[in-house]
Amino acid sequence: MPTEDTASAPVPHRSWARRRGGLIAAAAVLTGCSLLVIPQLPTGPRNAGSLLQTFLPWLGLAVPLLLLMAAVRRSWPAAAAVLVPAVVWASLFGTSMTDKRGTGGDLSVLSHNVSESNRSPGQTARQLISSGADLIALQEMSPEAVPRYQRALAKTHPYHVVRGGVGLWSSLPLHGGRTVPVMPWPRALRATVDTPKGPLAVYVAHLASVRVAPDGFAARRRNEAIGRLAAAVRSERASRVVVAGDMNGSTRDTALRPLTEQLHSAQEEAGAGLGLTWPAEFPLVRIDQILVRGVTPVSSWTLPRTMSDHLPAAASLRL
Known part of the structure; x- marks a missing residue:
């Protein structure tokens, strides 16, 4: 017992x-x-x-x-x-x-990495036009696709500038389009949009891709491009600035601080949720950014999937 x-x-x-x-x-x-x-x-x-x-x-x-x-x-x-x-x-x-989206605004901006492998540029352009955005910034256009985007957007956005695989289409007059040398080949541009409330400097950029490799996070070329783009924005004389594009990085990435110390994220100030944009099938991160200075974001959102592996990002701004 x-x-x-x-x-x-x-x-x-x-x-x-x-x-x-x-x-x-x-x-x-x-x-x-x-x-x-x-x-x-x-x-x-x-x-x-x-x-x-x-x-x-x-x-x-x-x-x-x-x-x-x-x-x-x-x-x-x-x-x-x-x-x-x-x-x-x-x-x-x-x-x-929390949902910080408002209504109204003076101008809407859309940014989209359309993917070089996009088989339907015309369809993608029509989807973007239906958003009603005044400015459409595109990245990763193949040379063959550029004329197709130009034709599809010509009626609603007759003003445009293209440098390499990046382009800006506008329903408002724009001028002064030039390449911003962030990489050895054209991956960024700058133009001035003539809005009813004065000039707006718009940068469109597609920074270098990053890779998760066995030896770490390969981001050296992207980081160097960030520094060059940040320097261009720092020397910008216009009081109103928008930087849109595929930054291949989150605004919480300290590597982007040269930019985020000068600019505000439209998504963080006027979005709802994290606004994840990549990959389109199941978004995990927001690497497509709309950053501003001297303007006020009113609303920020993502659009439905196109033929790209990124979701389009959009924002309404008060000038």
Whole structure:
């Protein structure tokens, strides 16, 4: 027969459960600390900081997972610890998730990486025209597709400038189109749009692509292009500036700070949600940006998918 001491011995399962609860709590605190630290990281060796910052919002998925694990273990201390990453995530992204879109505005801008492999430029152009945007900034046009976009947009947006694979079409007069040398070949342009409320400097850019490789986050060429584009914007004399295009990076990426320190994101100021744009099938990041200075974003949104692997991004602005 078991003795009294044996009967009152600790139950191993309960000890294991308490241990697992402690591990869950530790993981929750680590997640919260990561959410605080990652936005402050420099790009770092092999651009690891940039990669983590680009996908930072998705770290919030750890919160419901950890909460579920705490519930399964019936550990109230672990559940309480999950509040740490939940509060930190809400402080970072909570305002982004609220609907800040307004109505009206003096001018609407649309930016879209149309993809070199787009098989239906005309159809894509018609979809973009239906948005009613006054300015349409396109990136990654193939040489063969440029004339097709020109024909499709000519009636509604008769003013345009094209440099390499980037172009700007406008329903308002524009002039002074020129290449902005951010890379050895044309990947950015600048033009002045004559609006009823005065001139607006518009930059359209397609920065170098980045790759996740075994040796890290390959972003050196993009980072160099960011520096050159930021320098051009810094020397811009116009009081109203819009920079639109595929930046191949999130505004939370510290590599984009030379730009984001000068400009405001229309999505962050007047959007609803994170406004993710790539890949179009299941958007994970927002790398297509509309950045402004001297104008006020009224609303920002993404459009339905075209034949591209990016979603179009649009914004309404008050001049």
